[in-house]
Amino acid sequence: HKITASSPDTDLPTVSGLRKMGVNFTVSNKDTVKSSDVLFLAVKPPIIPFILEEVGPDIEARHIVVSCAAGVTISSIEKKLSTFCPTPKVIRCMTNTPVIVREGATVYATGTHADVEDGKLLEQLMASVGFCTEVEEDLIDAVTGLSGSGPAYAFTALDALADGGVKMGLPRRLAVRLGAQALLGAAKMLLESEQHPGQLKDNVCSPGGATIHALHFLESGGFRSLLINAVEASCIRTRELQHLADQEKISPAAIKKTLLDKVKLESPSLSVAPASKVSLFTSKSKKN
């Protein structure tokens, strides 16, 4: 009940889920801000500037603004909020979907005006849903590539492992269950062990046995380099997106019209020139 969430779209399945948990739900972003001390911005990155414009006037000194938006820099948020509030406390974090099962991987970087205690508070919150640690902001893209996107790599691997099981005769459900448990168990072993993953791998490979034969196939397929490539690609793409956002090249066409209309309703001062590129960080723009 100490949590408030807002969204213009009340039809989302997540909304009823939140309501059932006892979360206060509102369609007004401003209400959410007014009733919070720690404010999580959980909108898609292109929407962030609109949100900041909308709720900026209501941000006060007590607020800790936490952005989870990929590729959105602390400085861009601080710049936007500084037109409303002289010393906005901003923390940028990157988490991942397994927070749902309290096994998330979260990192955060504190902004100019966020104190150590503010960071610790966030860390405490996020540590309740998994691993959480502070990093330098310039590492967040790499974290996105690794643990942000990581679950997708794992799901892909699990799907394929299950296929392997099915090919060799296992029923699908059992194959999925066993594959997931194998990865879960391996990850747990690694986290609880002092040993290098290479050593743990060796421990499974009896000479001339099944596992080493299988690993040879993985190596032949360049398994390791594929994973390195994936982390690199995700990280680079995150940087690209951030770069695009910094250059204010987000076209309004990329944003759902219905969403934009709802945002405009809340914030009459904000307007968008539909045909041209939007300058997202000026405080006032002329209505067309």
Add this chain to the structure above:
Amino acid sequence: RGAWPRVAMEASELWVGFVGAGRMAGGLVRGLLQAGKVPASNVLASAPSDKNLDAWRELGCRTTHCNLEVVHRSTLVFLATKPHILPGVLEEIRPAVGSHHVVVSLVAGVTIQTLQRLLPPWTKVLRIMPNLPCVVQAGAMVFSRGSNAGDEEAALLKSLLSSCGLCEEVPESYIDIHTGLSGSGVAYVYLFAEALAEGAVKMGMPGALASRIAAQTLLGAAKMLLETGEHPAKLRGDVCTPGGTTIYALHQLEKGALRATVMDAVEAATNRACDMAKD
């Protein structure tokens, strides 16, 4: 000399013979002599021509052209001929082999079973697979026992040959694997060293310097592996600073599936050793 009683053999009292005096035998004897395990005057080597034997004489060893003489005058006899020569040699020396002899074969691809078949049934036979760096006392050798070779003989061999590098007893089935890993493995390392140096030359370093540095890099890395006992993956990680040069380079190696290719190489050499042994 007639049959000797079965006594613990002091290395310094050993009479060591080499049937065949090629490069591998030469490497072993140099190791033995350098480590002071056996006086040169106690070593007798035979070969058909003087070509190889000159070097042995320079070391202070005795030489002959007669294989039988080596067997008569030695207790520890190393067989170091080429594989296709061996059966003929064994037939020749068979009458002179006694129960006091310890016969150690260096001959690639010739199994203990074959050796025992071609020698008297009481013969103490061992089979060893060395590798080239025995020549510089940094070899890797594995050996296996035949039916009549006991703990004493194994201990003697191990103690003598540790002077040439790493020497371990193994089941005979590992010998072909050792060939693939370390016998031929030395060539893989030379290939890698050459490629490293070429990379450096491409980037502007003179070849001779690049080659020496490449060799020293391999030597140093191997030394760290052996002395720290750490897992190679851990040592590799220790060198990789985040976003640094090493991890960039390693990514290239992984893209080229270097690991799988090396595994393929070891497998190919091992299989070939097995096939050749069957011939």
